[in-house]
Amino acid sequence: MLSIGLCVHLAINHQFSAPWLRGLLDGHLLVQVHCPAWEPLVSRARAWRLATVVWAVLDLVRRLLGTAVPGQVLTALAPSPERRRALARLTLDRALLELWPGGYRHRRFLIQTLLVDRPQDAARLVGRALFPEAAWLQARYGAGSAGALWRARVEHPWRLLTTARA
Secondary structure (H helix, E strand, O other), X not given: OOOHHHHHHHHHHOOOOOOHHHHHXXXXXXXXXXXXXHHHHHHHHHHOOXXXXXXXXXXXXXXXXXXXXXXXXXXXXXXXXXHHHHHHHOOHHHHHHOOOOOOOEHHHHHHHHHOOOOHHHHHHHHHHHXXXXXXXXXXXXXXXXXXXXXXXXXHHHHHXXXXXXX
């Protein structure tokens, strides 16, 4: 069975950057060698709100490696036409073929936001990125006192927006 975890790892953890080839080949081989039970995969991806992630990976392995992914599976997982156009503008296929770097970039956040299935989850993702919980701020910035925590809450969104590379 094709692993939803593999799709999440390639798309979310690495934002379709290095080591992209291994992830794409793993997906290709899983489909070729262990023909997936497509219906459970689709229903699980939808239930776990990972349909867009799985669609993006399957679409790429189909287009780049010629993997035999049924069209109806891609149709069942596909996000809205507007989201597909936005993802197409990111030229993920070109980024993979040209080995574009991943890492802490604005593009990373755009990819992650576009791969979220529901708009309210995308809003929650952006909100959590800009305004994380206190425990995260304490761990990240060593904010031990109430004053330091308040300062970290104010400074974090600014740091996030100004230190990520374009």
